[in-house]
Amino acid sequence: MESSSILAMTGITMTFGPVKALEDVSITVRRGEVHGICGENGAGKSTLMKVLSGVYPAGSYEGDIRFDGKDAAYRSINDSERDGIVIIHQELALSPYLSIAENLFLGNEQHRRGVIDWNATNSRAAELLDRVGLRENPATPVLELGVGKQQLVEIAKALSKNVKLLILDEPTAALNDEDSTHLLGLIEQLRAQGITCIIISHKLKEIKRIADSVTIIRDGRMIESFSMSEPDATEGRIIRSMVGRDLNNLFPPRDPDIGEEVLRVEDWTVHHPVDTARKVVDGASFTVHAGEIVGFAGLMGAGRTELAMSVFGRSYGTKISGRIYKRGTEIQMRTVGEAIKHGLAYATEDRKRYGLNLISDIAENISSAALGKLSRWSVVNRNREYKVADSYRQKMNIKAPSVSAITGKLSGGNQQKVVLSKWIFTGPDVLILDEPTRGIDVGAKYEIYGIINELAAQGKAVIVISSELPELLGLSDRIYAISEGRLTGEVARADATQEVLMKYMTAGKD
Template sequence: MSGITKAFPGVVALAGVDLSVRRGEIHAICGENGAGKSTLMKVLSGVYPHDSFSGQIEFDGEPCEFSSIRDSENRGIVIIHQELALCPQLSIAENLFLGNERSRKGWIDWNRTNHEAAELMRRVGLRENPTTQVLDIGVGKQQLVEIAKALSKEVKLLILDEPTAALNDEDSAHLLDLLRGLRAEGITSVIISHKLNEIVAIADRVTIVRDGSTVETLDLASEQVSEDRIISGMVGRDLSSRFPPRDPVIGAEVLRIENWTVHSPAQRGRVVVSDASLSVRRGEIVGLAGLMGAGRTELAMSVFGRSYGVDISGRIRKDGEVIQTRTVREAIGHGLAYVTEDRKRYGLNLIEDVKRNVSAAGLKKFAPRGWVNDNEEFRVAEDFRRSMAIRAPSVLTSTGTLSGGNQQKVVLSKWILTDPDVLILDEPTRGIDVGAKYEIYTIINELADQGKAVLLISSELPELLGLCDRIYALSAGRITGEVSRAEATEERLMHYMTRGQERSA
């Protein structure tokens, strides 16, 4: 790709980007949110047709002009987006050949469909029945279905946009092994990822994109390329510390959860959170560590207006007094806020503008007599855009067009507007690059410095260790350990997260 330039109204997304990928390599593309990584790959795969950008694409030594995704797929270029493009109600086999059906005399040949699907599934290590509905398999297996679908199209160049963002460690490791196997078969892969440890482990070369331009391409085979080296290229500066400094001033206890038990709404009788007790003080950042399925999100959502779970028991104390949080409205009224781990599904209205999203949880502030004061709503949203450094041309910009880091700032702004005493942050930096993470960390520290109590859920142990004053560990719905900042190590937390031992004194 040579001199690729792509503009949208009000912003130049790509400015003369060059990219060269060798046959049979795993080539990583790194950069901050909004750097232009996904846009570049959409140009390559025909999502953006050739007449919508300038520059040249050459594939297998021949110039290419793709008018659609089908054009690029006919050349062997297949893209797998971060948001998987599968039909949940259809079977795995039906998804694999959707738009590319195995038919005979105008009728679908189901024997051939299922037989070829089974062979493709075997190649990617998927041991399900081809007739299994996609909604009945996990996200990790759905990712494998997408790769098998690409193989059915005789892929030569496979593009994966954040393929492990929603996967647990086991599924991520399996996917990376699969990419190594495809490399051995001669299939070229381009991978976009914020997980730099995975990039260092699997990529042959990495191209760094910053502010819509190519910065450099590093050869991981011949150079000693560390995560810090990639970070400095991404952000344009050295990050001597990935976490901003903070001197905590911890006050009185503001929230205490006692003997909290939650049952699954889908499987009656199954306990998801069992007899959990924890506390948070003003000005304190308390972490919640646990493996996938430990019950961290279920605990947070059940506390916040019983958004999850049935047969919930236990007590919540705010400033020493027992409170009820039976609805989200009640929880907000008591000064609680919850930033969901899935901002696109539960945290934001992506088709609405920044202004409407910021005001959503505190709308009554702008409508004292039942009518929304548009001017005041605009002014407050604009104040947040500046103070939170939300990179958007205007608060009237559609939220869905913003990068992940900026969307997360909009979610935080929405809840800060409600002036909460307690902020529950569930994976606040998921899918966000290291530069944007540092900005989110700074905001979290500032909230604690203002006397807010912060309960932070994260799957990244270095993040918990770098931010938190205390950390609780969960295993199978039970709190199995509590450690202070001074005592916390990854090994100790993992011990509590995996062993399921009773909570220490």
């Protein structure tokens, strides 16, 4: 291995039964750089990092690993961490009921003669928190922190282990823009301190900003690796290598056919469930028509999700007031069950926690919101359930051997297709899709966009909530902007730009 390189993985092949998850993958990472790894969901990125870190121990794969000038054959995460390799998974591995300090040194306790030294623990924790720019008391329970701050705790934990190579798997997937910017700035600081970083991300703008070089993996194979300083190191090149084709138009073509008004919400006001004096949604009024895709734009905390959830069977908030009309007739939706009966569906932004049962199979997830269609005398017909789910598996191109596959083992894009299948099976007239492509790669996004367009073409009224303005601009016929719980603007497709939307999204209260 060249002295300028800290890591060389050569000819890595990993097989699970008859399936080759990785085939002859080779990757070289230079010392002190930020190296991006890109690929569609299921391409093998995380598997490769699990091979490196010892999650998949030496002997379970073919190929060679050299790290920091010597051969590496790790049999556990403890082995790789002793050498200075630390991986931070997308699903954060913190204990919510322990303090920040306790989490930082869990398994690496600061002790004297077998007794934990709490002064040393909290003092050292404060130093680490200062290093990552997190101004929190080390005694604060982790459950009181937002996701962005928890991500910083994970990095501080890595720094406590004298990390040489930090691997971050989709570190900004669940973060808002402010937290993402802070995290990327921290990665740049770590690079300046000589710490090598590998970042797995679907967000190509972030890769372009922060990565010194990039490796593309597709279908378990390494497609290419190149320096981001090359003249043709563009997002287009990364996309072509990821999906094997050009996506000159990131959104499928669509000719909208907008019909009658399906849903109208008037003067909708929602109070916070705990701080009941605080209005989370303030006098919101909006409409959506058959065959129309309506976008909702707003900064994190603006009230987009709270608005959607409160409309969907009052599943969020207290002291809710306002009126809802469906095709001109006022309706009551006091519960989620009533909302479903009235033809509404809501695909949550957090599919892993609220949208899916990850330990159940695909069939059970798809049928879960409309079991009445498949049951008699309260007994579910499993044969019909299987056939219905399998039809959605084929229509939605869910990549799984069968609908008996466990949902938690699917990639993010395929999990999102299961969520959409679940709600489409209820036969809704109105679909509310909250962050429908969060954490999904560019190829799977294109497929999801196609599904959304098809739903609109079938005459469904579709509401899309998204933090990505280009996504809203590419999909929507109209866009509402929301700021501090108030709808501050309504923009037609022809007039919508990121600048116009941002103006409305940052408009404060009068």
